[in-house]
Every structure is written in C-alpha cells, then in structure tokens.
Amino acid sequence: MEIRYLSYDAKTVAGLRSGGPDAYGMPAERVVSDGQGNPCRCCLHDVPKGVEMLICAAMPFPSVQPYAETGPVFLCAENCEPWDGQGVPPVLTSSPEYLLKAYNADHRIIYGTGKITQAGELADYAVGLLAREGVAFVDVRSARNNCFQTRIVAA
Ligand SMILES: [Zn+2]
Known part of the structure; x- marks a missing residue:
C-alpha cells in the first residue's frame, strides 16, 4: 500500500x-x-x-x-512549500518515536490502535492500520508532548 x-x-x-x-x-x-x-x-x-x-x-x-x-x-511564518506527500517527511526523523492513532471516517479514535512507534517503524505501522476495515486515516503526534505532527492516508 x-x-x-x-x-x-x-x-x-x-x-x-x-x-x-x-x-x-x-x-x-x-x-x-x-x-x-x-x-x-x-x-x-x-x-x-x-x-x-x-x-x-x-x-x-x-x-x-x-x-x-x-x-x-x-x-x-512566511509561505513555504507544502509537503508533496511522498516519502517520510523530515519532521518525522527528529525524534526516536512518535504516537500513532487511527481514526474512523467520523474523526473518532479507534480504540486499541494508539501506539508509541519507533521512527523507523512508523510507515509500516501506519500501513497496517490503514489496511484495517474502518480506518480512514492515521494521525502522528509527538510521543513526548502529544502535539499533532501530520496525518497519514492511503495514497
Ligand atoms: Zn514550513
């Protein structure tokens, strides 16, 4: 995927x-x-x-x-070039781990999907979640501060 x-x-x-x-x-x-x-x-x-x-x-x-x-x-603060979606973006390489969570189409957390994920395993875990029935997207947050980083969707 x-x-x-x-x-x-x-x-x-x-x-x-x-x-x-x-x-x-x-x-x-x-x-x-x-x-x-x-x-x-x-x-x-x-x-x-x-x-x-x-x-x-x-x-x-x-x-x-x-x-x-x-x-x-x-x-x-100034206009920048939005990420084109291809490959793991640089902001997801600066920390050893991130919090990933899957959501349904109603933007609600799918319980049991939230996991602190090693940076190197982040894409594989997201793919596994997106392959599940009912998963609309996966949000990536800071594992330390819980700040929203980016959203992952099936291409
Ligand atoms: Zn920017």
Whole structure:
C-alpha cells in the first residue's frame, strides 16, 4: 500500500499567516525559531534557526466534537512549500518515536490502535492500520508532548 503524509490544511495555514484566528480564536504568536525541534506542519521540515515562525492552537478536524483534540503547532511564518506527500517527511526523523492513532471516517479514535512507534517503524505501522476495515486515516503526534505532527492516508 502506498501512503501519503499530509501537509496541514492550506486554507487554515493561509488564514493563520495573515493574522486570522487559531482554534482558540487567538492570532498566532510570532517567534524566531531556535532551530531545535520546531516542525512546520505545512512543509514538514523544521523551521530553520533565526527564521520567524508561528505558534498557534490547531484542531486538525473539520468540526468540534469530543475527539477533536486541539493543541499547539508551529508553522513557518512566511509561505513555504507544502509537503508533496511522498516519502517520510523530515519532521518525522527528529525524534526516536512518535504516537500513532487511527481514526474512523467520523474523526473518532479507534480504540486499541494508539501506539508509541519507533521512527523507523512508523510507515509500516501506519500501513497496517490503514489496511484495517474502518480506518480512514492515521494521525502522528509527538510521543513526548502529544502535539499533532501530520496525518497519514492511503495514497
Ligand atoms: Zn514550513
């Protein structure tokens, strides 16, 4: 099975860059990246040291419901090239492990699928989940801080 790693919703990213509200109704904070573990959810590269970035609350789901977790994410403050979906993005190589969870088409967690996964086994675990009946997508989160990183779908 081929899989794709999704860049964060382009319309949401554009709105945040232009000063629009985040998931908590606040404008994004603007800071300068220290170059250490600041993954941009659009290009899926770390924001380089010295480059301005946004910190905002993100809810990577279409509507508010009990499973629509909201948390902090970073974005390049200036326009960047959204990840094209091919191959494991750089932001998923900076930590030894990640939290993966499968969701159904109603954006609800499928219990029993959540697992701290070694970085090198991440793609294989995602493929296994996506092959299961009822799995619509797999979210990748920080195993340390639970921040949303990216979403994996069947290509
Ligand atoms: Zn970026």
